Structures are given as structure tokens and as C-alpha cells.
Amino acid sequence: MNESTVTEEKILQAARLEFEKKGYNGTRMQVIADVAGISKASLHYHFRSKDNLFQRIFNDALNDYIPLVNTWKDDSLSWEEKVNRFTADLLEFVQKGTMLFIIREINRNPDLLSERIKKAKSNNSLVTYFEELNNTGQIRQTDPRLLYIFLQSICCFPAINNQMFRKVLRLTDRQYNELMEGYARAAASFIIHAIKK
Amino acid sequence: MNESTVTEEKILQAARLEFEKKGYNGTRMQVIADVAGISKASLHYHFRSKDNLFQRIFNDALNDYIPLVNTWKDDSLSWEEKVNRFTADLLEFVQKGTMLFIIREINRNPDLLSERIKKAKSNNSLVTYFEELNNTGQIRQTDPRLLYIFLQSICCFPAINNQMFRKVLRLTDRQYNELMEGYARAAASFIIHAIKK
DNA sequence: GTCTATATGGCGATAGAC
DNA sequence: GTCTATCGCCATATAGAC
Numbered sequence: 505m506n507e508s509t510v511t512e513e514k515i516l517q518a519a520r521l522e523f524e525k526k527g528y529n530g531t532r533m534q535v536i537a538d539v540a541g542i543s544k545a546s547l548h549y550h551f552r553s554k555d556n557l558f559q560r561i562f563n564d565a566l567n568d569y570i571p572l573v574n575t576w577k578d579d580s581l582s583w584e585e586k587v588n589r590f591t592a593d594l595l596e597f598v599q600k601g602t603m604l605f606i607i608r609e610i611n612r613n614p615d616l617l618s619e620r621i622k623k624a625k626s627n628n629s630l631v632t633y634f635e636e637l638n639n640t641g642q643i644r645q646t647d648p649r650l651l652y653i654f655l656q657s658i659c660c661f662p663a664i665n666n667q668m669f670r671k672v673l674r675l676t677d678r679q680y681n682e683l684m685e686g687y688a689r690a691a692a693s694f695i696i697h698a699i700k701k
Numbered sequence: 702m703n704e705s706t707v708t709e710e711k712i713l714q715a716a717r718l719e720f721e722k723k724g725y726n727g728t729r730m731q732v733i734a735d736v737a738g739i740s741k742a743s744l745h746y747h748f749r750s751k752d753n754l755f756q757r758i759f760n761d762a763l764n765d766y767i768p769l770v771n772t773w774k775d776d777s778l779s780w781e782e783k784v785n786r787f788t789a790d791l792l793e794f795v796q797k798g799t800m801l802f803i804i805r806e807i808n809r810n811p812d813l814l815s816e817r818i819k820k821a822k823s824n825n826s827l828v829t830y831f832e833e834l835n836n837t838g839q840i841r842q843t844d845p846r847l848l849y850i851f852l853q854s855i856c857c858f859p860a861i862n863n864q865m866f867r868k869v870l871r872l873t874d875r876q877y878n879e880l881m882e883g884y885a886r887a888a889a890s891f892i893i894h895a896i897k898k
Numbered sequence: 899g900t901c902t903a904t905a906t907g908g909c910g911a912t913a914g915a916c
Numbered sequence: 917g918t919c920t921a922t923c924g925c926c927a928t929a930t931a932g933a934c
Contacts, residue, residue: 529726661854698895
């Protein structure tokens with residue numbers, strides 16, 4: 505790894521931190537430069553513009569997220585076990601803060617998603633999987649698209665709304681973290697009870 | 702209603718539109734002035750600063766939201782009927798776009814919530830209600846705080862993440878709206894099945 | 899109270915020396 | 917490749933006439 509690559513790696517790390525924390529509009533190139541330990545001019549030398557740097561960070565985030573949704577066909581686990589695994593995986597990802605970042609930026613500029621999704625292969629492996637379960641009568645009849653939305657909602661929303669939950673439930677940080685430790689299992693159990701016959 | 706009040710009303714309406722659409726950082730005072738049909742100087746005359754105007758809009762939004770959470774004790778409906786009413790009410794509110802606004806701004810600045818929530822009366826009427834149902838064995842044993850999070854998540858997240866859902870499920874706007882028409886009932890049914898004995 | 903014109907400051911981006 | 921200095925723009929906010 506040469507000098508240049510090292511610097512760019514430091515920049516990307518700093519940029520990711522800042523963009524995820526403050527969003528595109530709230531992020532300052534000067535702050536990214538400070539965190540990376542270089543000057544603003546050097547920063548612009550490596551990544552021509554703020555837009556350019558942002559695109560890089562955003563695409564990296566999407567690439568971390570999208571594969572998560574495609575883990576439904578490829579093994580012989582029972583559907584209950586698959587729900588358990590899915591909630592665990594998704595919650596782990598979501599707690600890194602990247603999900604909030606993705607959602608915020610998509611709402612700022614919906615076009616961010618368009619190109620990327622078009623390139624992706626069909627992402628509906630959850631939907632087709634639960635369609636199959638519906639057709640073979642293994643679960644209570646439920647629109648698989650709604651099921652997809654319910655699962656995503658239960659897993660993603662706590663990380664996005666945690667400030668509100670913390671305060672409305674009047675929990676200290678410590679209490680909230682304790683509550684969230686059991687969240688993946690509780691969520692999976694909730695979902696399984698909702699759709700089993 | 703005098704001249705001044707009329708102008709301020711126009712400003713508040715325009716400001717609400719802009720802040721909800723673009724967020725604090727993305728909103729321009731010039732645009733608010735244009736939409737309200739006045740000059741930027743007049744805008745500053747009525748509301749000293751952007752911060753000031755924003756605070757007003759944000760507090761109004763919170764005041765619309767907070768009462769929604771407190772509709773659990775005051776009648777003799779069954780718990781299933783209460784879940785139905787709650788999901789319907791919350792979804793209606795959420796689809797106005799105000800919820801996304803609140804969440805985005807809280808994540809930008811968590812302090813926005815602190816003062817407001819401290820003033821509020823105990824908001825845990827859902828939690829105490831479901832605690833009671835737990836204690837009297839009317840539902841499957843479930844931590845009522847998690848239940849609160851599940852309900853909020855299922856109702857709020859689709860409005861916040863709709864761009865993603867639309868594209869990942871490959872639905873046209875028309876198809877997505879059709880899917881969402883039945884969402885409140887489907888969500889309530891999902892929740893009820895998850896916790897009934 | 900409303901306007902036009904302007905002050906003030908911040909930020910993205912670049913010039914040019916080393 | 918990195919730096920300091922600076923340009924050019926845009927956004928909030930204010931001055932001052934009407």
C-alpha cells in the first residue's frame with residue numbers, strides 16, 4: 505500500500521464518520537480534513553469534490569446493506585430459524601448507524617437509489633420465499649410484501665428513532681442498551697408468533 | 702385576525718412546508734419568503750432568525766404527535782380494538798410527513814427533544830396498559846416497552862423508508878399506494894396475532 | 899410593516915509555492 | 917502530494933428609505 509493509498513484510506517474513514525453523523529448538508533470538508541489529519545487542499549486533490557467523495561461513501565454503504573436482504577434460499581434451515589438469523593444480521597448492521605445514514609440521504613435525494621437498484625439483481629428473495637410458504641400453507645396467509653415491510657420496520661426503526669424511544673420510555677442509556685440486548689430475539693419471536701398457524 | 706397575524710400565518714405555512722421537505726440544513730430563508738409571497742427582510746422582521754422560526758415549527762410538530770401516544774386508558778374498547786384504533790391514527794399522522802421531519806431533526810440535534818419531553822406528563826400509557834394486560838394474563842407474556850417499540854416501528858417506518866421499499870419491491874407509485882391502503886388493518890392484525898394467547 | 903441594498907461570515911474549490 | 921493563501925459564491929441577517 506503506497507503513500508497515496510494510505511492517505512485516501514484515512515480520508516474515506518474520516519468522511520464516512522462525518523457523513524454518517526451529520527449527513528451531506530451538515531458535513532464540512534474542513535472537518536473531514538481535520539479528522540484525517542491533512543489540509544483541505546489535499547482533500548480536494550484526492551477526491552475532486554464533496555459530491556464525489558459523498559458518492560463514494562454512499563455507494564460503499566449501499567454495498568454493505570444490499571447483500572443482507574438476500575439470505576433466504578440458500579440453506580435448509582426452517583423458516584423460523586431463518587427469521588431468527590435475518591433479524592440478528594439486520595440488527596447488527598443497523599446498530600452501526602449506516603442504515604440511518606442511507607435513509608436520511610435517500611430522503612434528501614431519491615435519485616441516489618435509482619441507478620444503484622436498477623443494477624442489482626432481483627432483491628425479492630424474501631418475498632418469493634414467503635410466497636412459497638404461503639402457497640404451501642406453512643404460515644398464516646400474509647401478503648409477503650407486507651411481511652417484508654414489517655420485518656424491516658421492526659429491525660431498522662429502533663436504531664433510527666432511538667433518541668425518541670429513550671426519552672419517551674424514560675430510560676437511561678444503560679437501561680436502553682440492556683433493553684436492546686434482547687431485542688433481536690424478542691423481535692424474531694414476535695414475528696414468528698404473528699405468522700405461524 | 703389583523704394584517705400581521707395573516708402574514709405570520711402565511712410564513713408559518715410556508716416554513717412548515719419547506720422545513721418538512723428539506724430539513725433545517727436544506728431550507729433557505731429566501732425560499733420560505735418566496736413561498737409566503739413576501740421579502741426576506743419581512744420574514745426576518747416577523748421571526749428574528751432561522752433558528753427561531755424552526756423552533757416554532759418543530760414544537761408545533763411535536764405537539765401534533767405527542768397526544769397520539771396517549772389513547773389507551775380512556776374507554777372500554779377491547780385491547781384488540783385499541784390496537785386497531787392506534788395503528789389507524791398513527792398511520793394517518795405519519796403519512797402527512799411530519800414524523801419523518803421530527804425524526805430527521807432529532808437525529809441532527811438530540812437536544813431538541815430533551816426540554817419538550819421533560820415538560821410532558823408521563824407518556825407511558827401504552828406501556829402501563831400492556832403491563833396490566835400482561836399481569837392479568839390477557840396476552841402472551843411480552844415486555845410492554847418492546848411492544849411499544851414494535852408498534853411504533855411498524856406504523857412509522859414505511860413512511861420514512863418508502864423510497865427504499867418502493868424500489869426494492871419494484872412497485873410503481875400506484876402499486877405502492879394500493880399496497881398501503883390496506884396497511885393499517887394488516888399491521889393491526891399482524892400485531893394482534895403476535896401477542897394473543 | 900414592507901421593501902431594496904448591503905454587510906458579514908462561512909464554505910467549496912483553486913492557484914501556486916515547495 | 918502537501919501546504920498556505922485566496923477566490924467566488926451563497927446564505928443569514930441587518931440598515932435604512934418608504
